[in-house]
Amino acid sequence: MSVIKVPEADVSGWKCAACGEELVSMPVELEYLESLFTVELPACPACRFVLIPEELALGKMHQVEQLLEDK
Amino acid sequence: MEAAYADLRARLGDVGLMLQCCGAPAHWAGRREKIGELAGTLNQRWRELGEPRIIAACPSCVSMLRQELAGAEIVSHWTVLRELGPPEGAVTPQEVLAVNDPCAARDDRMVQEDFRAMLKMMGVSFVEPELSGDLTQCCGYGGLLNEANPELGKRVSELRAGAVNEDWVTYCVMCRDLFAKSGKRALHLYDLLYPRSDEAASRPAPGYSARRENRVRLREGLLRELWRESGEHVAEPHETVAVTFSDKALEAMETRRILKSDVQKVLMQVRETGRYLVNDDGRRLASFRPAVVTYWVEFEQDGEAFVVQNAWSHRMCIKGGQP
Numbered sequence: 474m475s476v477i478k479v480p481e482a483d484v485s486g487w488k489c490a491a492c493g494e495e496l497v498s499m500p501v502e503l504e505y506l507e508s509l510f511t512v513e514l515p516a517c518p519a520c521r522f523v524l525i526p527e528e529l530a531l532g533k534m535h536q537v538e539q540l541l542e543d544k
Numbered sequence: 545m546e547a548a549y550a551d552l553r554a555r556l557g558d559v560g561l562m563l564q565c566c567g568a569p570a571h572w573a574g575r576r577e578k579i580g581e582l583a584g585t586l587n588q589r590w591r592e593l594g595e596p597r598i599i600a601a602c603p604s605c606v607s608m609l610r611q612e613l614a615g616a617e618i619v620s621h622w623t624v625l626r627e628l629g630p631p632e633g634a635v636t637p638q639e640v641l642a643v644n645d646p647c648a649a650r651d652d653r654m655v656q657e658d659f660r661a662m663l664k665m666m667g668v669s670f671v672e673p674e675l676s677g678d679l680t681q682c683c684g685y686g687g688l689l690n691e692a693n694p695e696l697g698k699r700v701s702e703l704r705a706g707a708v709n710e711d712w713v714t715y716c717v718m719c720r721d722l723f724a725k726s727g728k729r730a731l732h733l734y735d736l737l738y739p740r741s742d743e744a745a746s747r748p749a750p751g752y753s754a755r756r757e758n759r760v761r762l763r764e765g766l767l768r769e770l771w772r773e774s775g776e777h778v779a780e781p782h783e784t785v786a787v788t789f790s791d792k793a794l795e796a797m798e799t800r801r802i803l804k805s806d807v808q809k810v811l812m813q814v815r816e817t818g819r820y821l822v823n824d825d826g827r828r829l830a831s832f833r834p835a836v837v838t839y840w841v842e843f844e845q846d847g848e849a850f851v852v853q854n855a856w857s858h859r860m861c862i863k864g865g866q867p
Contacts, residue, residue, distance in 0.1 A: 486824040496821070502863035509863075516865065517821075523865045524821055524829070525840065530858040531800075538859050 476500045477512045481529035489517035506541045547738035551631045566608040572688040583612040603648035622658035635739045640669045642708035645680035646716030673708050683719040702726045711745045721749035753804040782808040786849045793852045802855050809834045810841040
């Protein structure tokens with residue numbers, strides 16, 4: 474499956490407090506209503522804590538959720 | 545609510561109290577199986593109570609209960625009060641009010657008339673808006689419009705709220721609160737019958753979190769003071785998380801339907817696991833998925849106390865990574 478890139482996920486300056494690691498872009502699996510997407514998102518390279526920025530959650534992600542709900 | 549119930553007990557005698565949803569929101573959402581469950585519970589409790597007459601103040605409750613409880617006599621509180629007369633302590637405002645019929649009373653002439661008869665009995669001067677009675681207009685909540693399409697709900701709400709120059713008086717709590725939310729002065733008839741404040745018309749709408757907490761407190765208070773039962777709410781672990789909110793956070797939470805308790809669950813995770821993100825500029829960010837929604841909370845921390853600056857949510861689930 475191809476990896477989806479989203480400009481809203483381009484966030485810098487964030488680091489994982491528990492691991493002390495800078496977040497890096499990596500493929501992350503997102504699942505909703507039996508649909509699975511692989512999206513490049515900032516995450517901690519050590520513990521894989523993923524960041525979903527506000528713009529992404531309320532923008533593109535919300536649109537996809539609604540599309541799947543209406544299907 | 546407590547005053548209304550006390551008044552009914554004082555003047556009618558043996559009156560019980562059911563604190564349960566009538567199912568109107570589930571009906572509007574098309575959740576038929578949920579309606580079936582609720583109707584089953586309601587029927588069982590009603591039979592256990594000896595099939596009494598049911599008094600309900602909310603027109604949506606009256607309408608729903610009539611559908612769900614076949615054979616039950618469902619009567620509007622306004623019909624009962626019309627027979628009894630206004631309670632002691634009821635107040636009559638000096639200014640002229642505008643009457644608002646809720647959508648659920650659109651086809652219920654009797655309740656429309658009982659409401660107006662109550663106002664007349666109390667000496668309240670009122671005018672009719674252009675759209676009234678059988679043609680009354682939605683406040684923005686009916687059919688869950690405000691939840692399904694918040695932008696349209698807001699427009700409908702502002703349209704109705706601004707349809708009159710006078711303060712509104714209505715008999716549906718959702719109409720009252722949505723008018724207040726759009727900045728319009730509005731009263732529920734209870735505000736006149738059982739007054740608690742001189743400035744009830746400008747009381748802000750409580751919002752989702754406070755409305756929920758008010759319901760819990762009502763039940764606790766009645767159990768403790770009226771029925772002398774131990775109804776003490778045992779605090780959930782997340783409720784012990786001390787938290788304050790910036791104005792921006794409160795506004796975001798209300799718009800995005802995020803409860804104070806959702807935020808506390810995220811922050812409890814922070815307290816227990818120490819897992820969160822930190823930005824070079826000092827912002828902190830944590831997430832948690834208690835059931836099906838993932839909540840994100842941007843916060844500052846001063847010792848044990850949290851100050852929340854922003855919150856958002858999504859339903860899509862992150863596989864692996866975080867709780």
